[in-house]
Amino acid sequence: MSPLRGGPRPPLSPPSRVDGPGGPWARLLHVLDTSGVGLVYTSLADWRPQLPPEEERRFLLGRDWARYSRLTGEQLRDRFLATRLLIRCTAAVALGTEAGSLELSYGLNGRVHLRGHDQIDVSLSHTGDLLLCGITSLGVIGVDAEPRERRLSGRDVETLMCTAPERLRLAATADEERNGVLLSLWTLKEAYSKALGQGLRFPFTEFGFRTEGGRGPAGEAGPPTAETILLERSDGTPVADDTWRFATFDLPSGHLAALALQDTRRSDQPDTRAGTALNRQILAAIGVLDH
Structure with a gap:
């Protein structure tokens, strides 16, 4: 797997x-x-x-x-x-x-x-x-989804969920694109918080996202790619942790989905079937495999 x-x-x-x-x-x-x-x-x-x-x-x-x-x-x-x-x-x-x-x-x-x-x-x-x-x-995973038609722009959402650098980038975004940008940010932050096991207990103004080389939360042109969505601190400085990967996807159902993945390679084995894992646990327990 x-x-x-x-x-x-x-x-x-x-x-x-x-x-x-x-x-x-x-x-x-x-x-x-x-x-x-x-x-x-x-x-x-x-x-x-x-x-x-x-x-x-x-x-x-x-x-x-x-x-x-x-x-x-x-x-x-x-x-x-x-x-x-x-x-x-x-x-x-x-x-x-x-x-x-x-x-x-x-x-x-x-x-x-x-x-x-x-x-x-x-x-x-x-x-x-x-x-x-x-x-x-x-490793750990978090996902979130929201209807594309959900309105966030114009409801002071920027103040409640965005960092200062994110608000500056939003201010430079065209009015017709701003709601989509906010929705991308919201789903990414939800997904990341879920991956951490924090949910809404982790203030969304304490961390942010930006993109490089593609359209994403910052609203640049081009299709979004997982590799260009970057995690940053509240002051806009990048988080130097390349174990995290992020992506957003447009679903045919009219929803936006977000994925946050911390790739720590918790499993060294490509085969994680239940029977295989159980057999390895038994072998480890009797000392045939290293723990």
């Missing part, structure tokens, strides 16, 4: 669409095998007819059943179930196992994990009908 340590870093691929638990998953599997990080998106409308009946959900949700039970309204319950199924199905592709065999757990900050599978990291975002899931074996 991930390239070997020290190898070249393939470009970050745009999300692929899946129509339900049955996929299609082939593109995700290919992207994971070649780059170690993948994104999928779907719509709640597509997944709702394929969700299991109510009498099967308690067993399926496991520890999530209590949280599910507290939700009111069919829409909220179906979205919660669909997002948990999306995470499990996505992880099952990476691990080479069945989605039903996976169990979700949560850290103190509410960040979701796959119990017993520390070789991968997952992140989830949903807005309206859109569901987005990211997965990687390289």
Whole structure:
């Protein structure tokens, strides 16, 4: 699922669409095998007819059943179930196992994990009908998505979420482009905060993003590329940490998706299937492999 340590870093691929638990998953599997990080998106409308009946959900949700039970309204319950199924199905592709065999757990900050599978990291975002899931074996990942039509410009958002250098670049941006630039910044900051496990607890004015050589949050001309989106401090000085990679993607659904990836190559093994990882853990435990 991930390239070997020290190898070249393939470009970050745009999300692929899946129509339900049955996929299609082939593109995700290919992207994971070649780059170690993948994104999928779907719509709640597509997944709702394929969700299991109510009498099967308690067993399926496991520890999530209590949280599910507290939700009111069919829409909220179906979205919660669909997002948990999306995470499990996505992880099952990476691990080479069945989605039903996976169990979700949560850290103190509410960040979701796959119990017993520390070789991968997952992140989830949903807005309206859109569901987005990211997965990687390289380190930690954060994803976010927003409707392209969401209005941020003209609502003092710049003061609440932008650093001083970002506000200067926004002031030089054409009026008709400013909302798109702000939306890119918002999704990138959300994704980065999720990757750190901080969410909205990390003030967005404490860090910023800029681009070099492509159109991105700074609004320059040309298509956005992951390699040109750079993290900077609140004063505009660059953060000298090349483990972080960022990208934004326009989805056919009319949404903007953002990805934050800290590529620390947590796994030296290209094969992170559940059976392989388990076998290595057993061998390490009996001293055949170094810990």
